[in-house]
Amino acid sequence: MSGAPEQHESVRYLPIAEHGLIGDLRTVALVGTDGTIDWYCCPSFDSPSVFAAILDADRGGAFELAAAVPASTKQFYFPDTNVLITRFFTEDGLGEIQDFMPVADPDEADRPRLVRRVVCVRGKIPFRARVAPRFGYGADPHTVRMLDQAAVFASEALSLTLTATVPLECDEKDVWTQFELSQGDTAVFALEQAGGQALPGRCPHAEAEREFTATVAFWRRWLHQSRYHGRWREMVHRSALTLKLLTYAPTGAIVAAPTTSLPEQIGGGRNWDYRYVWVRDAAFAVYALLRLGFAEEAEAFMGFLTRHIERRGGGPSGPLQVMYGIDGRSELPEGELPHLEGYRGSAPVRVGNGAATQLQLDIYGALLDSVYLYDKWCRPISSGHWRGVCALVDWVCEHWDQPDEGVWETRGGRKKFLYSHLMCWVAIDRAIRIARRRSFPAELGRWGPVRDEIYWRIMDKGWSPTRQAFVQHEDGDVLDAAVLMMPLTKFISPNDPVWLSTLDTLGEELVSDSLVWRYDPKASPDGLEGEEGTFSICSFWYVEALTRAGRLNDARLAFEKMLTYANHLGLYAEEISHTGEQQGNFPQAFTHLALISAAFNLDRTLG
Structure with missing residues (x-):
């Protein structure tokens, strides 16, 4: 997890303002300018948290995703949407994380899906990810098991499936990976509520692209109704x-x-x-x-x-x-x-x-x-x-x-x-x-x-x-x-x-x-x-x-x-x-x- 206990609080915690918000009209996630999701409740706003590092850097849980080398970052919204882009500027290249939550059809089952697409825009960049959920506001124990290039986090009240297009490693609680992308390469992570005994869903590149396009279209279509000019x-x-x-x-x-x-x-x-x-x-x-x-x-x-x-x-x-x-x-x-x-x-x-x-x-x-x-x-x-x-x-x-x-x-x-x-x-x-x-x-x-x-x-x-x-x-x-x-x-x-x-x-x-x-x-x-x-x-x-x-x-x-x-x-x-x-x-x-x-x-x- 982020930081040792003896570190100064301002190092262990980003300023509140250093966050963006994504959501699907059922719940939201806060994404820090460092690429970390440190607040996420699933499946709804008032559900117990899965990631709550913003309330406890050691015990709250987080989804870390960032360049694995020193980098400066900038964050912005894809124009006229709630799709969040976090860019990483390194000595050898430029990369970005595209964070969004597809907005489900009202008639579909309520299963929030959090998508993180990593893109190397220029050069070559190594990335690292660590997914460390802590269920029930960090109080509920959980297990993790690998299942055909996916990880299933299971607690008594909630199970989540993480699928990725890069190899994953795990221990008893967390999943992590390191990978390198060259210009034009992408990697995709998707975290969603597990449904029944079905095998975890895939998150191939084509599916992520479809979801990205549909999410952008949804927000722009909604905002187009505005009469304010x-x-x-x-x-x-x-x-x-x-x-x-x-x-x-x-x-x-x-x-x-x-x-x-x-x-x-x-x-x-x-x-x-x-x-x-x-x-x-x-x-x-x-x-x-x-x-x-x-x-x-x-x-x-x-x-x-x-x-x-x-x-x-x-x-x-x-x-x-x-x-x-x-x-x-x-x-x-x-x-x-x-x-x-x-x-x-x-x-x-x-x-x-x-x-x-x-x-x-x-x-x-x-x-x-x-x-x-x-x-x-x-x-x-x-x-x-x-x-x-x-x-x-x-x-x-x-x-x-x-x-x-x-x-x-x-x-x-x-x-x-x-x-x-x-x-x-x-x-x-x-x-x-x-x-x-x-x-x-x-x-x-x-x-x-x-x-x-x-x-x-x-x-x-x-x-x-x-x-x-x-x-x-x-x-x-x-x-x-x-x-x-x-x-x-x-x-x-x-x-x-x-x-x-x-x-x-x-x-x-x-x-x-x-x-x-x-x-x-x-x-x-x-x-x-x-x-x-x-x-x-x-x-x-x-x-x-x-x-x-x-x-x-x-x-x-x-x-x-x-x-x-x-x-x-x-x-x-x-x-x-x-x-x-x-x-x-x-x-x-x-x-x-x-x-x-x-x-x-x-x-x-x-x-």
Whole structure:
């Protein structure tokens, strides 16, 4: 495996940003700039990991593949696709690895296949490979046996077959090989879930070429649906392709991120599992994709809601959970994996997420806003769907004034957060708009007054005369970047004097260059230890708020600065450190959907 224990952590672990992402709409793999796959869960996003060296360089498991001589590397995506190319520049030649996962037909059996094609472009290059799976997050034992130029890795819960066009060697756990390619030569590795007792499949050159061509065609055909032709097209389309990779095709679910426990602070404990469907994140993703013309994903997510999210009654905990599994399950118990050291020693490594049982009232606004936009831009919702909307709005009307944990999932006690009230206002407002446009039956005589009550409550108790700004929660003066959503949701005019005062105060206290902190945890204890970086979705909200306020020079400069924080492929994690490094789970749907929205609105305003 990579590195001895005494090596410095930064040598044993690539920076989070030094990765690309490939996937097949069921699961993904992270590929480092060194050619190593150090994160891969099979057969789905939330399955136990097979490769998790990014969480423990010694015990996590990895698929190493690289030039066997000193080389510099560069990584890029095959244009307009999610096919990843890692190039190796050596003294004697130039080679590349083409990494991709063929996208299966929806009607085919769910058997993920990971293909790695090595090509010598110039000269002559020796390569080495080592395939060292560690099943069950590195906890489950496995065996390996050779079978007719293939290796079968077998654990109790999962078996994988590795086929290759070069000779393989093995010991009790791992498979390795060294080979040399001359200009024009190729070698192919394919790792797939073993099916039954059948002999392992082959991965000849012709088959790999067919799969490569089909995968490129799939992504280009999908991206061709985009209606965005403005400035920053490349970054917007990369964000769209990333959001598509985070969708789970069998159910229409959209995960918040494909990783778990990548830290918000190196050595800190703010490490969470994001491989689930946050109602809020998924609804915002639907908005971003609809903006670009991708209606299929919105329709699939609405289908997920209809099939998998049942109304649980009108109790104080709400008819909706904060998050669900990609199959719609509601039980996501949070636990720790103490045998893994965590990324660069950042323990604990967690699976599951205890925030699933929190009360976060804002999810209703995010969800019903996406329903409103789906009905407006995509396809009219059905009468049956409208019944569900009415039930949600009725519950919001009864419970909007409860204290909750808020959008940032704090663990320091419930409060009456402004953002939660704001999004309850959005939930009722969007339902009223749908009812009026579609002439649906609705209790407008009840909904309207509640919506207005929430409005005046925010204006009266969410405003701090001391700070001359809207603040995080009632009975406090803490600033919170979530209030940037006030003009974005059409709650307040972007040129209202009290809003412009808020924007100025946020700019002075929570913004550094173009980077925006969520809030000051010292001023608002969140029940968590350690610090965090600036929150990238807030930075893009700030761009959009500046845009809507007519401060276009400031907005454009802030947006262009934010683009410099992307990694070499245009990908973002959740947060950015004070030194500009990516922090948190990677890549993060929240960040990419906010980039799309900010780019769309800024480009449209610039004309």
